[in-house]
Amino acid sequence: MDFERFLRLIGMLVLGVAGWRLGMDAARLGLDSRPAWQFALAFSLVGAILGLLLTPWLTIRPAAMIRQIIRPIPLQQLIAGTIGLILGLIMAGLVSYPLSLLPDPLGRVMPSLGAVFFGYLGLTVAGTRYKDLLAMLPRHLREGRDGEHFILLDTSVIIDGRIADVARTGFLQATLLVPRFVLNELQHIADSQDPLRRNRGRRGLEILNRMQKEGHVPVRIVDMDVEGREVDEKLIALARRMRCPIMTNDYNLNRVAELQNIRVLNINELANAVRTVLLPGETFTLSIIQEGKEPGQGVGYLEDGTMVVVEEGRRYIGREIPVVVTKVLQTAAGRMIFARPEELTRGGSS
Structure with a gap:
């Protein structure tokens, strides 16, 4: 016997007894010549039926709503x-x-x-x-206890995978929440017929599993659901209700959430913030790996993926040389650094 059926029986019994007593009291008023037990039986049957039908709405439903709010x-x-x-x-x-x-x-x-x-x-x-x-x-x-502060994860940041590395550093002091509808979307991607989407979905599931096992930060799958058809719409509504930030790499979700005054934590912005700062005149070692667009240019990359264009660097392709920063260009697409080989800079200055 499930709990709801048990409560129905209790409600039927309680209201049935209450109906019987009410019927006996009504019979004493002398409004009808019928025997008192008929009044009591009629009131008892009505009370039992009401108890059977209304008990879940008076007990289980309000309790579920209170749990959802709290x-x-x-x-x-x-x-x-x-x-x-x-x-x-x-x-x-x-x-x-x-x-x-x-x-x-x-x-x-x-x-x-x-x-x-x-x-x-x-x-x-x-x-x-x-x-x-x-x-x-x-x-x-x-x-309080761990999990007092929450961060909602969306599908893009899970698939990206860098969240696992950030969690391992210990900078995250919050419980990471993965709503069930986000997990369902991840599962749907993992079951895709497209091999690329399937691999991305499986990677996301593996990252979640690894983060839960490593335990650097609490990761919880929650069954909270809200109104909305799209995953992003549900995520924003849930973040507003819980008053907690969303962690995402999705540009559109980022902008829509900010328009609705929802705090957004973007892994890409974090990566940009911790990149190595290079100023004009600084010297560092770079491996030239390919030609640039302009004649004589060579191109290399920093460890964080930043492109470095080396003027007159084509002759050094395949070599690692010291270069001097000449200009740092910040664009919407990212950062680009221009430099010259150090030996040419010294030769030019002398």
Whole structure:
């Protein structure tokens, strides 16, 4: 017997008994000449049917909605809200007796209204000033547990794979969440007939599996779902509800999320931020591997993939030489460095 059926039976029993008692009370009013047991039986049957039909809507459905609302709320806010509610109810208890001394009907109504008012007031104050309130708690309660801060991952950043390397460095201090609809899209890509898409999808699944096994940061698959047809639309809606950032490499998702005031963490921007900074006049060693577009040019690449165009470097193809930076060009597509062989620079300056 599943839990929902068990609750239906309990509800049917409780409301059936309540209906029986209500029927007996109705029979005592003498509104009808029929025997009391007929009233009781009729009310009991109605109560049992209502209990069978309505119990899930009064128990399971509200509980599921409450779980859905509470799940994305950080532990700190839950602790603060609970403390605020308790303080508000304590305040309501202190004023309930004086309020009960008021003449009827105020004496019966005001204590209940006071409990609602002070409970709501405590919850609201704790929600707006929860950081100050938590500062008074012991450190282990104030910091909460791992997973208190979340980052949503989209398909592109998982397939890219660099997220695993970033996680290994220890810079990420948050729980990485992979919504079920993102995992389903990854699975769909892995089952594609196109070999390239299939390999990318399988790579993404392998990276997720490896990150979970390595355990450098918590990685959780979550079944949270939101309204929306497209994965990007669902991801933005979920990030807005959870008030957490999205990590992505998708340019369009990046821009749409920023337009809706959703914080975005972009791996490409991180890679650009940690690239080696080279200024005009600096010297470094470069391997010239191919010709440039202009006559006499040679081309090499830094470890991060940045292209270096070496004027008069064609003669050095296949060699590793010291070069001097002459210009650094930053474009929308990335960074390009122009340089000259050091020996030619020295010869020209002398």
